[in-house]
Amino acid sequence: MSAFFALESLTLHYGKTLAVDALSLRLEEGNTLALLGPSGCGKTTTMRAVAGLLKPSSGRVHLAGRDITALAANKREVGLVFQSYALFPHLSAWDNVAFGLQLRGVGAAELKQRVSEALAMVGLSELAARMPRELSGGQQQRVALARTVVVRPRLLLLDEPLSNLDTRLRLEMRSELKRLQRQLNITMVVVTHDQLEALALADTVAVMHAGQLAQLGTPQQVYTQPASEFVARFMGMDNVVAASALGLSSAKAFAWRPNAVVLGRGQHQGTVIGASYLGDAMELLIDSIFGPIKAQAAADAAWRVGQQIAFDLPLERGVALQA
């Protein structure tokens, strides 16, 4: 059976530059896909192609049982909140959100209700009369989100929707977005460079690397069973050691998160070359025969730069990498 939303070998070029390289993925209705990857890996380009703003060099886009590859942007029922969420500068927050509904000829009473709901969802009911220039960056970003959600697109594309918010508001908006997505059964693709945000929001995570799909899986799969060194490092396993350096042959390499490194005992020796206080913990950088090892120590640990330190990389706390 075909998925609600699918990309089939989607490929895009800017001139001769290959930006998206044979990207294939699928998403069921009502689910959220997080598109994750470093800057320049092709996330925005992919979103723009799905929204119909860029023409692919090859490949197909399917939505709700139709091939929409050649369909005009305004016929797709795809809502895109841009990374640079251009609001209409001459319209108030309220009118920005109401605009799409007016365009669709929604009646006055329903319009009023839907716009107030959408503004309440993003916590901006009080500021509905403000013009975009009278709003902070984070508030503008929330208006942009409300403006897109209010028209109930079949597919909602969000490009870094929470990037301009402070940490507290970001967490609040993240759970609010997730609640709304579930309540309205929205099918959603969210672009983020924040790994934890991707894990929190998504049913499926797609990690991209240089235009290609590096891994597609559940948040748990991508976090605990990265398919390659690239994905492992991207998901926070800073310590990747070649199997040969460990005298092992069961995999190509092994990877450990900083908090999986055992400190103060073990068969390896190193020198502390960095110690940063993180609040809940201390992060140590250790120079060793494996190269620099990043480890997490207790916040009140007494390790100091220049000290010799014993450490261990227990296999049962690491991940074997085959690629």
Ligand SMILES: Nc1ncnc2c1ncn2[C@@H]1O[C@H](COP(=O)(O)OP(=O)(O)OP(=O)(O)O)[C@@H](O)[C@H]1O
């Ligand atoms: N208009 C353009 N003309 C030429 N090259 C472009 C254009 N837009 C993007 N690119 C290139 O295409 C590649 C993918 O860009 P894209 O904007 O999709 O990256 P991204 O994953 O969204 O990155 P970021 O996380 O920084 O937003 C990059 O190498 C970028 O330099």
Ligand SMILES: [Mg+2]
């Ligand atoms: Mg981008």
